[in-house]
Amino acid sequence: DADVTQTPRNRITKTGKRIMLECSQTKGHDRMYWYRQDPGLGLRLIYYSFDVKDINKGEISDGYSVSRQAQAKFSLSLESAIPNQTALYFCATSDYGTVNTGELFFGEGSRLTVL
Amino acid sequence: QQPVQSPQAVILREGEDAVINCSSSKALYSVHWYRQKHGEAPVFLMILLKGGEQKGHEKISASFNEKKQQSSLYLTASQLSYSGTYFCGTEFSQDKLIFGTGTRLQVFP
Numbered sequence: 001d002a003d004v005t006q007t008p009r010n011r012i013t014k015t016g017k018r019i020m021l022e023c024s025q026t027k028g029h030d031r032m033y034w035y036r037q038d039p040g041l042g043l044r045l046i047y048y049s050f051d052v053k054d055i056n057k058g059e060i061s062d063g064y065s066v067s068r069q070a071q072a073k074f075s076l077s078l079e080s081a082i083p084n085q086t087a088l089y090f091c092a093t094s095d096y097g098t099v100n101t102g103e104l105f106f107g108e109g110s111r112l113t114v115l
Numbered sequence: 116q117q118p119v120q121s122p123q124a125v126i127l128r129e130g131e132d133a134v135i136n137c138s139s140s141k142a143l144y145s146v147h148w149y150r151q152k153h154g155e156a157p158v159f160l161m162i163l164l165k166g167g168e169q170k171g172h173e174k175i176s177a178s179f180n181e182k183k184q185q186s187s188l189y190l191t192a193s194q195l196s197y198s199g200t201y202f203c204g205t206e207f208s209q210d211k212l213i214f215g216t217g218t219r220l221q222v223f224p
Contacts, residue, residue: 033211042117042202042216043157050210058211059117090156096209101164103147104204104212106156 003027006091006107014115019078021110023091030095032074033104034058034066037088046089049074081114088112116140118205120215127193127222135188135218137203146179146186147204147212150197157202160188190220198222 004025013019023032034046045058047066055066063085067075078085088111092104118139125133137146145164149157163179163186174191190197200219204212 035214040216043204043214045211045213048211056211059213094212101162102145102206102209102212103159103162104149104157105159108156 002108004091004093004105004107006089006110008110009108010111012113012115013081015082017081017114019081019112021076021089021091021112023074023076023107025072025091025093025105025107027093027095027105028071029093029105030071031093032068033092033094034064034074034076035090035092036060037090037109043090046076078112081112083114086112086114117213118203118215120201120203120218122218123216124219125221127220129195129222129224130192131222133190133193133220135190135201135203135220137186137188137205137215139184139205141184141207143179143181143184143205144208145206146177147206148177148186148188149202149204149214150199151202151217152199160201193220193222195222195224 007022033048035043037043044060049055049068052068065077091107094104121136147162148160151157177188179186200217202214202217204214
């Protein structure tokens with residue numbers, strides 16, 4: 001089983017619908033991130049969280065919200081989806097310590113299409 | 116501020132070398148390098164911390180010039196398996212990673 005699991009892997013929805021992308025991890029990391037990938041634009045940070053009570057906006061948070069339900073779970077919501085939110089979304093985790101130095105471990109991605 | 120990567124694309128024959136550059140306008144704490152193959156998630160290659168230390172991974176190595184806020188990734192004697200998109204990620208402190216737009220590398224036999 002993957003250490004970082006994203007659901008759903010693929011989703012097609014219509015404009016105006018509410019969508020939630022979920023991420024769970026078994027790595028025991030405190031830090032979790034949501035990135036969006038668009039062709040030619042690289043990976044852009046949407047939100048990140050250092051623990052359940054610590055949520056931070058990233059580069060492109062408008063139109064998105066997140067919830068850190070537990071150390072292992074971090075969900076991304078689109079309250080009212082629009083077509084330019086069509087993209088590939090990645091969840092990632094990291095940790096700092098004697099072994100890890102902040103490298104990101106990515107989930108397999110969730111491809112979202114908004115019609 | 117998103118780091119700037121160059122070149123945007125590289126085409127190589129097996130055995131040839133390549134260099135990918137990453138530069139930032141702000142002082143950096145660290146630079147990360149990741150490789151993403153088509154249809155897959157990015158995979159961590161290496162991290163370079165403030166101090167200019169050079170790291171290596173197989174025939175892939177990297178350097179970090181703190182004064183210029185630049186990092187370079189060196190791919191030596193490229194193999195078909197090196198094909199993919201390479202991203203640098205920059206940290207200004209130990210909090211979040213901001214990625215460049217990527218360099219697409221294609222290696223042909």
